Amino acid sequence: MGIFVVMEGIDGAGKSTQAKMLAEWFNTRGYEVILTKEPTDTAFGKLIRRLVLTGGREGIIDGARISHEAEALLFAADRAEHVHKLIKPALDAGKVVISDRYFYSSLAYQWARGLDLEWLIDLNRFAIRPDLVILLDLPVKESMKRINGRSIKTEFDKIVELQKKVRENYLKLAEMFPEMRIVNAQNSIEDIHKDIVGLIEQEIFGEK
Numbered sequence: 001m002g003i004f005v006v007m008e009g010i011d012g013a014g015k016s017t018q019a020k021m022l023a024e025w026f027n028t029r030g031y032e033v034i035l036t037k038e039p040t041d042t043a044f045g046k047l048i049r050r051l052v053l054t055g056g057r058e059g060i061i062d063g064a065r066i067s068h069e070a071e072a073l074l075f076a077a078d079r080a081e082h083v084h085k086l087i088k089p090a091l092d093a094g095k096v097v098i099s100d101r102y103f104y105s106s107l108a109y110q111w112a113r114g115l116d117l118e119w120l121i122d123l124n125r126f127a128i129r130p131d132l133v134i135l136l137d138l139p140v141k142e143s144m145k146r147i148n149g150r151s152i153k154t155e156f157d158k159i160v161e162l163q164k165k166v167r168e169n170y171l172k173l174a175e176m177f178p179e180m181r182i183v184n185a186q187n188s189i190e191d192i193h194k195d196i197v198g199l200i201e202q203e204i205f206g207e208k
């Protein structure tokens with residue numbers, strides 16, 4: 001069995017930055033690493049971007065075009081393909097898999113959209129549990145500064161409210177799922193990387 005690590009957090013928390021750095025860290029230690037993300041780049045991911053996300057890098061879910069349930073089912077369908085075609089085979093081959101978002105995103109975001117948390121957990125029960133989930137936590141104000149260029153100004157207030165709810169949801173989820181660890185994402189990129197490596201050493205390699 002390989003090693004499965006997930007990065008979670010609100011938009012602009014630094015997930016993709018830290019996922020890349022962690023992938024390099026494993027690489028230099030001789031591991032074969034699969035760096036992946038959700039929504040994926042498959043046909044399902046493309047469908048999600050077309051139907052659910054209001055385009056591009058802004059990371060806003062419009063939700064106006066399809067129902068929230070349909071949205072949750074699409075994310076789950078994308079994830080099922082992700083697990084069966086990529087994650088499971090890679091782990092079976094002993095590789096390290098690092099995913100930028102996973103089912104915890106569905107729990108945090110679709111719950112914030114008003115869906116029932118238990119239903120969302122049931123829907124995602126097929127998803128292999130990771131060895132470690134890094135929750136990059138920071139105030140919404142800070143994340144907004146980082147992704148300023150990404151967001152549509154007229155949607156700004158709505159986005160702030162949603163992101164605040166999503167952040168709170170993540171923190172609640174961290175109390176429910178023992179594989180989740182909170183990392184302060186307000187620090188410098190290098191310091192956050194060190195914290196993540198510390199968690200990997202502690203939780204995966206059993207070092208003190």
Ligand SMILES: Nc1ncnc2c1ncn2[C@@H]1O[C@H](COP(=O)(O)OP(=O)(O)O)[C@@H](O)[C@H]1O
Nearest residue numbers: 010011012013014015016017018146187188189
């Ligand atoms: N610790 C940090 N401090 C300041 N800026 C950061 C930090 N981490 C990432 N950034 C910058 O913030 C932006 C969003 O980071 P990114 O890794 O894309 O976040 P996410 O994948 O969570 O949306 C990028 O421009 C990135 O360079």
Ligand SMILES: Cc1cn([C@H]2C[C@H](O)[C@@H](COP(=O)(O)OP(=O)(O)O)O2)c(=O)[nH]c1=O
Nearest residue numbers: 038039056057059060075101105106109110
């Ligand atoms: C994986 C996933 C993402 N999302 C949301 C979080 C983000 O706001 C948005 C897009 O994710 P994001 O990481 O911004 O992907 P990309 O930059 O490739 O478009 O989708 C959900 O609502 N549920 C999910 O299950």
